[in-house]
Amino acid sequence: MTTEPASLPTVSVMICVYNGADHVMNAVNSILAQSFTDFELVVVDDGSTDETAVLIQSCSDPRVKLFRKPHQGIPLTRNYALACAQADLLAVLDADDTAHPTRLQQQVDYMAKHPEIVLVGTSYIQVDHFRNTTKVVVPPLHDAAIRQAMVRGNPFCHSTIMMRRAAIDKAGGYSPAFPFGEDYELWSRLAQQGQLANLDEALVTRHYHARSVSNNFRDEFYRFKLFARTNHYAIQRLGAPKTAYFYTARAIAMFLVLDLYAALKAWRYKQTAVSSS
Secondary structure (H helix, E strand, O other), X not given: OOOOOOOOOOEEEEEEEOOOOOOHHHHHHHHHOOOOOOEEEEEEEEOOOOOHHHHHHOOOOOOXXXXXXXXXXXXXXXXXXXXXXXXXXXXXXXXXXXEOOOHHHHHHHHHHHOOOEEEEXXXXXXXXXXXXXXXXXXXXXXXXXXHHHHOOOOOOOHHHOEEEHHHHHHHOOOOOOOOOOHHXXXXXXXXXXXXXXXEEEEEXXXXXXXXXXXXOHHHHHHHHHHHHHHHHHHHHHOOOOHXXXXXXXXXXXXXXXXXXXXXXXXXXHHHHHHHHO
């Protein structure tokens, strides 16, 4: 008697996590609650030293697959997740964030109707735990507008994206040269493989926690340097005019103020927590 091989899932959802015990189960449970059910959930534990792996192992749902490895950082961990994933459609959710129940269904339907699209994101709800604010962020929706926006900055929220396996295989995955902005750098390569889109409905809630933002100013300046490099690549790969570099300078100035403010506030938050403990 021969056994039929198990069919591959339609979607692989990838969650990469490092010391995310406080929030990762919210992310996992939001995927398990999806109206679309033909998926695998690939969770890559990047050498966590907390209870992250124990929590994931407690999941009884066979669609949850835990992979553990030594700590290597974000780009290599994302590439490891790509290697573990089996589906032709690849979705990302960061360990701090949550997906709304119809997210996968809406993106799968959209990709089926639009074979020219290689990458689709969505609008999202941004919860800023520094400033105690919540807002809906609507990115550019269509290919032309996304390409125009990409020469100024990242037009996708990483936690919202779904991409085609064939396109990312050609593009080459995440670059280890970009520990920050690895997604933005990849998008400009995917843009060379096909068209891009965002759905207008907010289908992910994105969270900024105290540990989500560096409180080391040297790290912040390193991020700005990498942003300038990724922005340069986007301008080159999309064939934008040199005048687009004006937006690079303006964006760096704006990010410098906002990110350093967030880093300082995170540092004060952690100092207060230490002194009160």
